[in-house]
Amino acid sequence: xxxxxxxxxxxxxxxxxxxxxxxxxxxxxxxxxxxxxxxxxxxxxxxxxxxxxxxxxxxxxxxxxxxxxxxxxxxxxxxxxxxxxxxxxxxxxxxxxxxxxxxxxxxxxx
Amino acid sequence: xxxxxxxxxxxxxxxxxxxxxxxxxxxxxxxxxxxxxxxxxxxxxxxxxxxxxxxxxxxxxxxxxxxxxxxxxxxxxxxxxxxxxxxxxxxxxxxxxxxxxxxxxxxxxxxxxxxxxxxx
Numbered sequence: 001x002x003x004x005x006x007x008x009x010x011x012x013x014x015x016x017x018x019x020x021x022x023x024x025x026x027x028x029x030x031x032x033x034x035x036x037x038x039x040x041x042x043x044x045x046x047x048x049x050x051x052x053x054x055x056x057x058x059x060x061x062x063x064x065x066x067x068x069x070x071x072x073x074x075x076x077x078x079x080x081x082x083x084x085x086x087x088x089x090x091x092x093x094x095x096x097x098x099x100x101x102x103x104x105x106x107x108x109x110x
Numbered sequence: 111x112x113x114x115x116x117x118x119x120x121x122x123x124x125x126x127x128x129x130x131x132x133x134x135x136x137x138x139x140x141x142x143x144x145x146x147x148x149x150x151x152x153x154x155x156x157x158x159x160x161x162x163x164x165x166x167x168x169x170x171x172x173x174x175x176x177x178x179x180x181x182x183x184x185x186x187x188x189x190x191x192x193x194x195x196x197x198x199x200x201x202x203x204x205x206x207x208x209x210x211x212x213x214x215x216x217x218x219x220x221x222x223x224x225x226x227x228x229x230x
Contacts, residue, residue: 002154035216044223050216092215098170099157
């Protein structure tokens with residue numbers, strides 16, 4: 001069940017910046033940490049951001065995360081053709097007792 | 111580094127039970143949470159449940175009556191069983207390690223995924 005809403009797609013030219021929003025509620029984003037995943041075509045998702053704004057080892061600082069209230073945002077600066085992928089937010093929903101993911105956003109580099 | 115590999119039948123008959131195993135290599139399965147996540151073609155991610163090596167289990171309530179997870183620490187493996195499958199269960203199934211704690215969760219290591227088709 002996708003209780004987290006993301007824009008279906010975003011696009012920008014190489015070198016530019018994109019932001020992806022993830023909208024939820026007090027039972028999920030509002031009270032639990034958010035993570036973000038990148039899914040390149042035909043591959044498994046990869047963790048990009050955890051605990052709202054932390055990057056795992058090896059993830060470049062072009063990727064950033066933030067949370068405000070019941071929404072979270074992923075930012076990608078210095079956009080590269082290799083960033084073309086689907087991006088998902090995720091968090092725990094305390095009311096549903098389930099891990100929930102966003103609807104997914106396709107990033108296109110123009 | 112830790113790697114995960116799913117294995118199991120790629121085709122399951124309608125109404126039967128889907129069984130998958132995830133083998134953990136490059137590290138110990140102990141003291142971690144392990145999850146199953148699936149993704150129908152062209153669609154988003156759905157969390158199926160998690161198991162802790164000490165025995166704690168959480169299932170997605172929407173599947174709770176059909177899903178069973180187990181862990182075999184001697185083989186460094188954990189497993190998924192999903193009963194009474196229908197075409198709606200056709201998806202790529204991923205196993206993943208979950209960094210889980212109070213108010214927080216993140217899937218930091220994923221298997222490559224295995225496609226399971228349900229058909230009569």
